[in-house]
Amino acid sequence: xxxxxxxxxxxxxxxxxxxxxxxxxxxxxxxxxxxxxxxxxxxxxxxxxxxxxxxxxxxxxxxxxxxxxxxxxxxxxxxxxxxxxxxxxxxxxxxxxxxxxxxxxxxxxxxxxxxxxxxxxxxxxxxx
Amino acid sequence: xxxxxxxxxxxxxxxxxxxxxxxxxxxxxxxxxxxxxxxxxxxxxxxxxxxxxxxxxxxxxxxxxxxxxxxxxxxxxxxxxxxxxxxxxxxxxxxxxxxxxxxxxxxxxxxxxxxxxxxxxxxxxxxxxxxxxxxxxxxxxxxxxxxxxxxxxxxxxxxxxxxxxxxxxxxxxxxxxxxxxxxxxxxxxxxxxxxxxxxxxxxxxxxxxxxxxxxxxxxxxxxxxxxxxxxxxxxxxxxxxxxxxxxxxxxxxxxxx
Numbered sequence: 001x002x003x004x005x006x007x008x009x010x011x012x013x014x015x016x017x018x019x020x021x022x023x024x025x026x027x028x029x030x031x032x033x034x035x036x037x038x039x040x041x042x043x044x045x046x047x048x049x050x051x052x053x054x055x056x057x058x059x060x061x062x063x064x065x066x067x068x069x070x071x072x073x074x075x076x077x078x079x080x081x082x083x084x085x086x087x088x089x090x091x092x093x094x095x096x097x098x099x100x101x102x103x104x105x106x107x108x109x110x111x112x113x114x115x116x117x118x119x120x121x122x123x124x125x126x127x128x
Numbered sequence: 129x130x131x132x133x134x135x136x137x138x139x140x141x142x143x144x145x146x147x148x149x150x151x152x153x154x155x156x157x158x159x160x161x162x163x164x165x166x167x168x169x170x171x172x173x174x175x176x177x178x179x180x181x182x183x184x185x186x187x188x189x190x191x192x193x194x195x196x197x198x199x200x201x202x203x204x205x206x207x208x209x210x211x212x213x214x215x216x217x218x219x220x221x222x223x224x225x226x227x228x229x230x231x232x233x234x235x236x237x238x239x240x241x242x243x244x245x246x247x248x249x250x251x252x253x254x255x256x257x258x259x260x261x262x263x264x265x266x267x268x269x270x271x272x273x274x275x276x277x278x279x280x281x282x283x284x285x286x287x288x289x290x291x292x293x294x295x296x297x298x299x300x301x302x303x304x305x306x307x308x309x310x311x312x313x314x315x316x317x318x319x320x321x322x323x324x325x326x327x328x329x330x331x332x333x334x335x336x337x338x339x340x341x342x343x344x345x346x347x348x349x350x351x352x353x354x355x356x357x358x359x360x361x362x363x364x365x366x367x368x369x370x371x372x373x374x375x376x377x378x379x380x381x382x383x384x385x
Contacts, residue, residue: 036233041209042184062184062209066233066294 001128002032005097009113010122011073016097023110024079027072028101029061029092032126037063040089045102050078054112058103061092070102074112080104129229129359130166135346139175142204145220146180147373148172149304150207152224154372157300167225169353171346177216178202179315182209182293186385191319193383201319205382208293208304212320217310217331219345224302233301237280237294239357240303244290245282247352251345253335258283287330309333309340 004010009017014033018026034040042062052058052072059070081103085091092100107113117125140148152168179201181187187205191212196203223240230236238257245255258281282290292305308331317324332340354361375381 038234044184062182064210066237066296067183067207067209068233068296069298 002030002035002126003097004030004032004119004123004128006119008097008119009073009116010119010125011071011116012125013071014126015071015073017073017113017116018097018101019113020104022106024104024106025074025076025113026101027074027103027105028096029070030122031096032128034093034096034100037061037066037068039064040092043085043089043092043102045081045085046078048078048081052076052078052105072105073116074105074107075109076105076107078103079106129225129357131353131357131359131361132166132168133350133353133361133363134168134170134172135350135363136170136172139173141176142174142178142180142202142215143373143377144371145172145174145178146204146206146376147371149222149224149302150372150376152222153207153295153297153300153302156224156226157298167229167359168223169349170222170224171349172220172222173218173342174215174220176202177214178204179319180213180215181205181382182211183207183295184209184385185211187212188383188385190321192321195319199319201315203382204376205384206293206304207376208295208302210291210293212316213291213306214312214315215306216312216315217308217333219307219309219342219349220304221307221349222302222304224300227296227299227301233294233296234280236301236303237292240305241280241282241290241292243353243356244307244349246356247345247348248282248289248332250348250352251332251336251340253284253289253332255282255284255289257281258286258288284330284335287328289330289332289335291329307332307345309342309345 014030016030040063044060046058054075056072057069058072061068082101230239248255281288290305290307294303310333311329311331313327313329
């Protein structure tokens with residue numbers, strides 16, 4: 001069974017969103033997603049200051065046998081990226097919800113977070 | 129699912145092969161003209177032989193660019209990940225289809241490799257699918273594609289027979305891979321700088337103890353896939369006209385890292 005923390009929000013594309021303070025959210029991929037991808041070897045993230053719209057591709061992730069696009073769950077501005085992933089992308093496999101986070105986004109409209117899936121909905125989505 | 133089987137009658141340069149695979153993926157992704165919701169299995173070869181790099185592989189620091197030029201090797205960077213492959217005596221397959229065709233990434237990988245294993249059985253070659261490795265993954269700089277098995281790979285006596293890679297864009301995927309007819313992966317080692325990984329590859333020719341032609345393997349795959357994958361099948365004798373070869377012929381893409 002995958003780890004699906006109750007306090008987070010989720011997308012169909014297997015990204016998670018954690019609400020921080022000041023309208024900033026932390027985005028990464030779920031435990032289920034990292035398990036599906038397998039050993040992650042490379043992550044391409046946007047520059048700080050990049051504006052992304054909901055469902056825009058904000059980066060790519062390469063595991064041993066697959067490259068996938070990363071989709072932004074929300075509209076906003078990238079205010080931080082996890083530079084530790086550059087030298088150690090396996091942090092995503094080890095701690096997807098902690099050290100393996102990808103970007104922090106200052107969200108344009110906080111209310112849109114509520115449109116994302118709850119933990120219960122996401123568990124159903126992945127059949128768990 | 130409406131499947132189209134394309135057996136490319138001639139070998140193509142790397143830029144065209146990657147351009148065609150990329151065009152098939154885009155066709156599925158967009159469901160655009162000519163696709164009509166179709167899925168594709170393309171079987172092809174390379175002319176001239178070609179050294180391909182993985183999408184994010186640090187080729188400029190890993191491989192000897194001057195030596196590659198001096199040897200006159202054709203090069204291309206794939207749209208998929210993984211590590212370098214020398215494409216010479218091989219049959220290359222490409223599957224472009226909606227993501228829901230087989231399920232999850234792993235289910236897709238497994239379905240395609242099980243189909244190929246069935247085709248090899250028709251040729252008298254018994255293979256196994258490697259179990260998933262434990263421990264850390266190699267970085268993109270770790271060496272040749274055929275230097276290790278990632279789990280779910282088709283192997284004979286722990287030696288890799290097929291090297292595959294997948295890319296997912298939106299709700300479509302492309303998976304392509306090399307079925308070695310003869311083992312020439314030493315070429316990758318020969319242009320690798322620094323520590324050279326041990327290549328654990330084998331080939332259909334080596335396992336069978338005889339040479340085997342592209343056409344013989346293509347026929348076995350064509351028979352197997354129609355039995356395994358449901359839906360209607362049509363066979364096309366030539367590839368689609370649309371080739372996205374500009375990007376893959378661009379040296380700034382090939383040597384971008």
